[in-house]
Amino acid sequence: MITWQALDGGARTALVPFLSCTVQPDEAGRSVRDVVLRRWHLSRTLFRRVKALGGLWVDGQPVRGHRVVQTGERIELALPPHPPAAAEPVAVPIVYEDPWLVVVDKPAGMVVHPSRGHPGGTLVNGLVHHRLQRGEPPWVHPVHRLDRGTSGLLLVAKNPYVHERLAPHRLAGRQRLGRSYVALALGHLAAPSGVVSVPIDEPPPAPRQPAGPVPRRPDPSGRTAVTRYRVARRTWLEGQPVSLVVLRLASGRTHQIRVHLAFLGHPLVGDTLYGPPEAALQRPWPALHARKLWLVHPMGDRRLLFKAPVPFWPPV
Known part of the structure; x- marks a missing residue:
């Protein structure tokens, strides 16, 4: 950790590098700004933040973005x-x-x-x-x-x-990251698979923190929401028909899976916000689990896949 005077005249602040590289021959003669944006595809917003705080360094010294670099010099980006x-x-x-x-x-x-x-x-x-x-x-x-x-x-x-x-709101993020969920829904879904494309409302921010979660509703004038689902198994739990459903989101709205399955008439087990009181079936939380996560690693482009056991399956 190194303390530098911010180049915009601000107070001294502790900065820690989070990216670094050595200038290659084909990068020599370019500005620091050019090398950083080309090599890392850094957003201009993040670059401006680094620059304003004095976190743009060459060989351990703070520089401005127009500083020309030479082969072998070390560029570092740092933030508090x-x-x-x-x-x-x-x-x-x-x-x-x-x-x-x-x-x-x-x-x-x-x-x-x-x-x-x-x-x-x-x-x-x-x-x-x-x-x-x-x-x-x-x-x-x-x-x-x-x-x-x-x-x-x-x-x-x-x-x-x-x-x-x-x-995920950036194009690069949508290309590099994916998830799938598993849910336990009330009833037996008739179709083995399907797509729910139903917009969901976005309530205005409350002036004070509400006492509990604010339910979202299907709303034709709401934000686009698309959920793809597949029924993995139909079974029974405490005498009630239930379906194990695998889901993927093409959008990321608040409570999207819960709203869409309730829209289909099959609220999640344990979800009394969107289902009837009897949906609880002795579960304190909705039966929803982020089962798989896959990504392209942002440093090196390795492909990683993770799986987590489903805590509510098999149902007991």
Whole structure:
């Protein structure tokens, strides 16, 4: 960790490198900005942030973006390692970890981000603690979301660049990352497979934190939402017909799977927000699990595939 005076005249701040490279012969004579944007496809937003904080370095010295580089010089990009939350010794089941990312198998009931209703005890609090214990910068950037009651695989970037490369709202992220879910739905779905393309409303932000989750509704004027499903098995649970369903999302709306299966008349087991009280079947959370996660690694283009056992199958 090195402390530099920010080039925009701001206060001194501790900066930690998160990307580095050695200038190659075919890059000599180019500006730092040109090399960085060409080599890493860095967004201009992130580049401007790095530059404004004095985190653009050549051979350990802060420079401006127009500085011309020569073969063998070392370029580093750095940012302040501000933790997104307080460090707390929360147990987080880690499936995979390398210098760039972490994959965790989130249990149902664990909140991902601190919020007004859950200021601590979250997955992010636990990962900040984990990284500090390892002597690493406490950057923690969940790449996608899982509801509190949803279990399964969650991808977390360990620096801003990796998060940017994998973020699903960016084209690169959509090409590099995919997930599938398993759910236990009430009733026996008639069709063996299908696609639900039903827009979902986006309620306006509440002035105060609501007492509980705000339900979403199918709405023709809402945001596009597409869910593909396949029935893996039809069986019975506590005398009730249930279906094990495999799902993939072509969009990422809040509660999308829960809303779409309820729209089909088959709410999730345990989901009393979108189903009748009898949907609980003694489950405290909706039976929804992020079963598979596959990605193209942003550093080296390795293909990785992860699977997490389904906690509610076989039904008992």
